Amino acid sequence: MPDGGTQTGQDEALSSPALAWQKWREPGHCGSSPQRSDGSSTPPASRSRTTSSDSCSSCGSSDGEEMPDEIDEDDIGEAPDLDADPGAFARAPARLRGNRRVALEAMRHDGMALQHAAQKLRDDRQVVLEAVRECGRALDFASEMLRADAVVVLEAVRQDWRACRFAAPDLTSDASFVLEAAEHAWQVLQFASEELRGDPNVVLRVAAHDGRALQYASASVRAHRGVAEEMLAIEGRALRFLAPSLRADRELVRQAVRQDGRALRFAGARLREDREVVLEAVQQDGQAMEFAGAELLADQSFLLEAARLNSRALRHVKFDLSLPSDWALASEVVKASWEALAQLPMTCRSNSELVLCALAQDVRAFELASESLKEDRATVLKALEVDPWALEFVAPVLRAQKEIVVAAMRRDPEVLRFAEPPLNEEPDLLLQAISSRWQLAELAPKALLADPAFVAQAVRFDWRILRLTTSGMRANREVLEQAISQDGMSLELASAELRADRSLVLQAVRREGWALKYADKALRSDPEILLAASTSLPSTELALVAGDMGAETLAKLRLVGQAPSQVLVSSTFAVSLNAMD
Numbered sequence: 001m002p003d004g005g006t007q008t009g010q011d012e013a014l015s016s017p018a019l020a021w022q023k024w025r026e027p028g029h030c031g032s033s034p035q036r037s038d039g040s041s042t043p044p045a046s047r048s049r050t051t052s053s054d055s056c057s058s059c060g061s062s063d064g065e066e067m068p069d070e071i072d073e074d075d076i077g078e079a080p081d082l083d084a085d086p087g088a089f090a091r092a093p094a095r096l097r098g099n100r101r102v103a104l105e106a107m108r109h110d111g112m113a114l115q116h117a118a119q120k121l122r123d124d125r126q127v128v129l130e131a132v133r134e135c136g137r138a139l140d141f142a143s144e145m146l147r148a149d150a151v152v153v154l155e156a157v158r159q160d161w162r163a164c165r166f167a168a169p170d171l172t173s174d175a176s177f178v179l180e181a182a183e184h185a186w187q188v189l190q191f192a193s194e195e196l197r198g199d200p201n202v203v204l205r206v207a208a209h210d211g212r213a214l215q216y217a218s219a220s221v222r223a224h225r226g227v228a229e230e231m232l233a234i235e236g237r238a239l240r241f242l243a244p245s246l247r248a249d250r251e252l253v254r255q256a257v258r259q260d261g262r263a264l265r266f267a268g269a270r271l272r273e274d275r276e277v278v279l280e281a282v283q284q285d286g287q288a289m290e291f292a293g294a295e296l297l298a299d300q301s302f303l304l305e306a307a308r309l310n311s312r313a314l315r316h317v318k319f320d321l322s323l324p325s326d327w328a329l330a331s332e333v334v335k336a337s338w339e340a341l342a343q344l345p346m347t348c349r350s351n352s353e354l355v356l357c358a359l360a361q362d363v364r365a366f367e368l369a370s371e372s373l374k375e376d377r378a379t380v381l382k383a384l385e386v387d388p389w390a391l392e393f394v395a396p397v398l399r400a401q402k403e404i405v406v407a408a409m410r411r412d413p414e415v416l417r418f419a420e421p422p423l424n425e426e427p428d429l430l431l432q433a434i435s436s437r438w439q440l441a442e443l444a445p446k447a448l449l450a451d452p453a454f455v456a457q458a459v460r461f462d463w464r465i466l467r468l469t470t471s472g473m474r475a476n477r478e479v480l481e482q483a484i485s486q487d488g489m490s491l492e493l494a495s496a497e498l499r500a501d502r503s504l505v506l507q508a509v510r511r512e513g514w515a516l517k518y519a520d521k522a523l524r525s526d527p528e529i530l531l532a533a534s535t536s537l538p539s540t541e542l543a544l545v546a547g548d549m550g551a552e553t554l555a556k557l558r559l560v561g562q563a564p565s566q567v568l569v570s571s572t573f574a575v576s577l578n579a580m581d
Helices: 007-015 086-091 100-109 111-116 119-123 125-134 136-141 150-159 161-166 175-182 186-191 200-207 211-216 225-232 236-241 250-259 261-266 275-284 286-291 300-309 311-316 324-336 338-343 352-359 363-368 377-386 388-393 402-411 413-418 427-436 438-443 452-458 463-468 477-486 488-493 502-511 513-518 521-525 527-534 539-556 571-580
Strands: none
Touching: 086 100, 086 111, 100 111, 100 125, 111 125, 111 136, 119 125, 125 136, 125 150, 136 150, 136 161, 150 161, 150 175, 161 186, 175 186, 175 200, 186 200, 186 211, 200 211, 200 225, 211 225, 211 236, 225 236, 225 250, 236 250, 236 261, 250 261, 250 275, 261 275, 261 286, 275 286, 275 300, 286 311, 300 311, 300 324, 311 324, 311 338, 324 338, 324 352, 338 352, 338 363, 352 363, 352 377, 363 388, 377 388, 377 402, 388 402, 388 413, 402 413, 402 427, 413 427, 413 438, 427 438, 427 452, 438 463, 452 463, 452 477, 463 477, 463 488, 477 488, 477 502, 488 502, 488 513, 502 513, 502 527, 513 527, 513 539, 521 527, 521 539, 527 539
16 A cells, blocks of 8 residues: 555545556556566567466466455555546456456456456356446357356347357257347347257247348258248248249249238249239339339330339339320329329420329429429429419429419419519519418518508508518508508507507597507597497497496496497587596
């Protein structure tokens, strides 16, 4: 111990296995190259494994010594950072590499450190378990006894299935062990004994997790018809691993392609030319066309039949639209489904008639058109007649032309959102859109929504546009007058100053009595305003909206409890009443 150390410090150091590392790293101790008996230094590459004759000149430890379970006080010092230096265990002196507590700490940081542990620790179940939990391949350095321990090997397989290659033959010959290991990774079948790989029951149970396990079965199992039938029912592409004789069996291949059309790829060459087999595969997955035989791909009647079953089959067909047969095929499949357009070659997607036929079914079809067609003015105008929302997919150069955008807006003004700047900010086009739906005012730039002239025109269509404008517009008298002329309830959105404007409030309540509730509190007792509101509000509701001060005025006017039609009070009397007050 260094001078000045206390008993408490010694106890703390002893309590932590990580604190036993520093001494050997200090100059002149085990951190130096171990000295051989002849005084020479052990080369760095061999420091992790010394012989009984190789000892440390400072501590005298060697592989031939008894490895302690506890840490000697002479070896205690400041612990290194194992996270930063996980390879420190490999460079430690033999006495530390033989210490169980130190080894356990090392295994938690790097399981492969087991290869540097003393032999007796490689036979220690807890040390090996710690190692394989961190790195399954560390099983390679465990003792023979522990490589035959099912618990240890399963822990290793959970971490890395490849660790199964290091399991003892007794385990890889045990069906129950192999099946349990396969629960974690089907690949372990490749490490099973030849006897187990030739057992149909074992193979099927493992392959139930993944059909690819069949590749590790023995030749006899892969040629077993019963195994083939059972496997193909759950995974068609297991056909790949069957014996050639079974991959040429028509019924087995049909069973495979019904489950997975792309299993056609592994069928015998003769069956890939079998019309019925290939059509069954295409019906299940259009990509199976890629594996059809050359003779079938040259048969126009077959192509038409395949396309009717699955439009995705078309991507593997070459079309010549100058040929009547090819044109007929393309037209028929597009009429059957617009989505077939996506599978047709670009020559078909450049044909205006085919694209417009698909567009009539779904606007997304125009997105599939060729770029040249999206730039064709005549085709675009026809497309907008079919569906104005096709403007979204038109070439930008045409979306910047007013004639094109106006043609689309005649059918639906909302498509203005797809126009290119600055066309999408033109006031006349925006007002046209707003006239159909006030919410389209959101398309207007902020500058226009702060322009009194534009907003005054916009609110004529719907006063609720004020919700989208700036606070300055809600304080603009001209804008509010236009809004109130459209609906008195627009007083709700006026600024506080305008809600206290008597003439403006009077205009609002004349159009809609309920607007009174948005008037300044002082104006709710104004006799003339109350009289104007009474023409459209029942007296009980009027009293509710007018509030306490308004109720007093209503009492003077003798309106409470009377219907508006029964009230015949002149505005002159109301003015006189104001004078009395």
